Amino acid sequence: MALTVPVRLGTAENTLIEQLNSVGAAAEAERITVAGLPTRRVESYHYTDLKMLLKAIPPLAQAANEASAPALRIAGAYQLMIANGVVQAASTAPAGVIVGKTAGGVLSTRDDVLVHLNGALAKESLTLTLENSVDPVIQIDRRIEGEAAHAADSVKIFVADGASAVILETFSGSDAAHVGNHGTYMALGKNAVVTHVTVDLSSRSAAHFASNEYHLADGAKLRTLVIHAGAGLSRTQVFPRYEGAGAHGDITGLNLVSDGQHADITMDALHAVPGTTSQPLFKSIARGRGKSVVQGKLVVARDAQKTDAKFMHQGLMLSDEAEILSKPELEIYADDVVCGHGSTCGKLDEDSMFYLESRGIPTAEAETMLVRGFLEELVDPIEDEALAEALHGIIDGWLLAGK
Amino acid sequence: MTTPILEIRNLHARIEDREILKGVNLIIPPGEVHAVMGRNGSGKSTLSYVLAGKEDYEITDGEVLLDGENLLDMEPHERAAAGLFLAFQYPIEIPGVATMTFLKAAINSQRKARGEGELSTPDFMRAVKTAGTELNIDTDMLKRPLNVGFSGGEKKRAEVLQMALLQPKMCILDETDSGLDIDALQVVSKGVNALRNGNRSMLVITHYQRLLNHIVPDVVHVFSDGRIVESGDKDLALQLEAKGYADFDGAAA
Ligand SMILES: Nc1ncnc2c1ncn2[C@@H]1O[C@H](COP(=O)(O)OP(=O)(O)O)[C@@H](O)[C@H]1O
Ligand SMILES: [Mg+2]
Numbered sequence: 333m334a335l336t337v338p339v340r341l342g343t344a345e346n347t348l349i350e351q352l353n354s355v356g357a358a359a360e361a362e363r364i365t366v367a368g369l370p371t372r373r374v375e376s377y378h379y380t381d382l383k384m385l386l387k388a389i390p391p392l393a394q395a396a397n398e399a400s401a402p403a404l405r406i407a408g409a410y411q412l413m414i415a416n417g418v419v420q421a422a423s424t425a426p427a428g429v430i431v432g433k434t435a436g437g438v439l440s441t442r443d444d445v446l447v448h449l450n451g452a453l454a455k456e457s458l459t460l461t462l463e464n465s466v467d468p469v470i471q472i473d474r475r476i477e478g479e480a481a482h483a484a485d486s487v488k489i490f491v492a493d494g495a496s497a498v499i500l501e502t503f504s505g506s507d508a509a510h511v512g513n514h515g516t517y518m519a520l521g522k523n524a525v526v527t528h529v530t531v532d533l534s535s536r537s538a539a540h541f542a543s544n545e546y547h548l549a550d551g552a553k554l555r556t557l558v559i560h561a562g563a564g565l566s567r568t569q570v571f572p573r574y575e576g577a578g579a580h581g582d583i584t585g586l587n588l589v590s591d592g593q594h595a596d597i598t599m600d601a602l603h604a605v606p607g608t609t610s611q612p613l614f615k616s617i618a619r620g621r622g623k624s625v626v627q628g629k630l631v632v633a634r635d636a637q638k639t640d641a642k643f644m645h646q647g648l649m650l651s652d653e654a655e656i657l658s659k660p661e662l663e664i665y666a667d668d669v670v671c672g673h674g675s676t677c678g679k680l681d682e683d684s685m686f687y688l689e690s691r692g693i694p695t696a697e698a699e700t701m702l703v704r705g706f707l708e709e710l711v712d713p714i715e716d717e718a719l720a721e722a723l724h725g726i727i728d729g730w731l732l733a734g735k
Numbered sequence: 736m737t738t739p740i741l742e743i744r745n746l747h748a749r750i751e752d753r754e755i756l757k758g759v760n761l762i763i764p765p766g767e768v769h770a771v772m773g774r775n776g777s778g779k780s781t782l783s784y785v786l787a788g789k790e791d792y793e794i795t796d797g798e799v800l801l802d803g804e805n806l807l808d809m810e811p812h813e814r815a816a817a818g819l820f821l822a823f824q825y826p827i828e829i830p831g832v833a834t835m836t837f838l839k840a841a842i843n844s845q846r847k848a849r850g851e852g853e854l855s856t857p858d859f860m861r862a863v864k865t866a867g868t869e870l871n872i873d874t875d876m877l878k879r880p881l882n883v884g885f886s887g888g889e890k891k892r893a894e895v896l897q898m899a900l901l902q903p904k905m906c907i908l909d910e911t912d913s914g915l916d917i918d919a920l921q922v923v924s925k926g927v928n929a930l931r932n933g934n935r936s937m938l939v940i941t942h943y944q945r946l947l948n949h950i951v952p953d954v955v956h957v958f959s960d961g962r963i964v965e966s967g968d969k970d971l972a973l974q975l976e977a978k979g980y981a982d983f984d985g986a987a988a
């Protein structure tokens with residue numbers, strides 16, 4: 333047996349070990365005992381050192397007694413709710429939507445601490461089967477209520493061949509120092525068309541973690557949009573797997589960070605078969621001493637010829653102290669592919685500001701216009717008008733808050 | 736005597752350590768169109784930017800009055816609301832902002848600054864449609880992001896459209912003829928001429944005489960090395976065209 337230097341465990345790690353043991357997840361507890369939470373030395377957590385950032389873990393969540401107001405209301409949406417990890421009773425589902433629940437978590441095993449924790453701690457999962465195209469937006473309202481709690485929840489979605497749907501997930505809750513760990517597994521059937529928007533609107537004192545795993549069959553088209561606009565610390569991991577010819581993903585995301593916030597979107601995509609395409613596009617806006625991290629990894633399997641994928645990140649710095657970090661990674665085993673990455677980062681363009689102001693538009697309003705313009709590429713493709721409007725509302729709210 | 740719309744007295748401006756405007760004096764009474772001609776690099780665009788309030792420049796001396804008000808004390812958006820309009824030599828492309836959205840924001844910001852109510856959407860649409868027809872601008876073009884992918888001619892027509900909608904007192908047109916073919920030049924000139932009236936003044940900057948056949952000025956000024964070195968009627972432009980700028984350089988000394 334190899335000798336390893338034991339890591340020094342902190343308060344957060346000790347609590348996690350206790351919690352994992354209390355739910356019988358001895359293997360996961362052992363993993364943390366041996367390795368601790370990932371530090372900057374772990375490649376995929378290089379910019380989001382959980383050991384440093386997670387000072388304490390609140391007690392495991394108890395059932396919620398009260399619910400705060402919905403973080404976002406979309407007119408006409410079909411609403412589902414998970415509160416403190418417990419799937420709530422749902423109203424009658426639209427035609428072709430089957431709602432259920434299943435024990436345990438849903439994410440595929442992978443070497444990632446957040447995925448392990450979700451698997452060990454999620455007691456039950458909401459399951460959604462979409463047998464045909466669904467008109468209303470499906471909103472899954474995931475929240476953590478009451479005293480500060482560590483809550484894990486999970487959702488599994490099957491989209492039948494040829495079906496289409498718009499699914500919105502919102503994350504919110506009471507104003508306490510929660511740690512949320514959310515998992516979503518989605519399988520898209522052949523030629524399914526899905527828009528999946530996930531918006532973190534939890535309180536500034538909370539930590540928000542989400543892992544979204546997607547499996548795309550032949551011809552499936554997926555558009556995702558992650559928006560971080562709430563928690564003090566947030567990380568959403570996006571794991572798309574293009575498993576059928578012609579599958580396409582527009583994987584997008586936006587970190588809106590203010591002073592003291594740290595937001596991280598980490599994509600790890602696998603183009604597994606020939607003839608799949610993706611256009612990952614992420615944007616960061618940071619002000620104060622806010623920190624935004626965007627990582628994008630494209631893995632192209634040996635026989636996944638004709639893969640066409642480009643990772644793009646664009647950052648907008650609204651202050652000198654803000655930090656925007658981006659890391660692309662290409663791991664390409666096929667030889668006949670078009671893959672790339674690009675990244676830009678800058679301030680609001682002075683010439684553009686002057687042009688708008690020279691037409692009588694005051695400075696603050698001109699800034700808002702330019703920021704909205706910068707983000708239009710992300711919101712514009714969302715075809716549901718009520719949803720697009722709600723997303724504009726979140727962005728405007730962030731801009732207006734000014735800090 | 737009526738108050739001039741624009742009065743520039745001994746204006747000096749520098750960028751970093753370099754003095755570019757070296758004592759500009761200019762008075763434009765209401766309703767007059769003045770042309771400023773000068774070779775490339777003489778400081779014409781600098782003059783227009785300084786008047787519009789671009790912050791890269793340091794004003795080291797002089798005074799500018801817009802209809803009697805001290806222009807240099809105002810922010811760029813206040814200057815616009817006070818009635819100053821600059822048609823840019825190179826209009827800026829702004830991705831993600833629909834031209835229509837921008838026009839509405841500009842009009843309503845100026846109205847608000849002047850204590851007037853917002854324009855209703857139907858009134859706004861009507862105004863845009865009317866002004867657009869004159870300039871061959873259809874609503875499809877206005878749905879596109881501001882100036883993004885516009886041809887040279889479209890950009891200049893869009894500038895004149897803004898001018899028509901904002902109804903400024905004082906229009907500065909910086910090389911409005913650059914990048915225009917003869918047809919586009921005619922459309923743009925017609926649009927500008929339609930805005931000429933007894934109260935509105937214009938400063939037309941160009942380094943070719945060509946534009947002045949279409950927008951006929953009341954006064955022509957020759958600009959050289961950061962100041963006006965000669966003024967005359969429209970024939971001065973023809974003289975310049977024939978003799979070149981070299982003859983006027985001495986006057987600056
Ligand atoms: N941002 C700048 N920094 C330094 N010099 C500048 C800048 N902008 C213009 N200049 C210089 O100022 C002079 C006048 O330029 P400009 O006003 O654009 O002239 P014109 O419009 O008459 O061609 C030129 O010599 C130009 O190189
Ligand atoms: Mg110029």
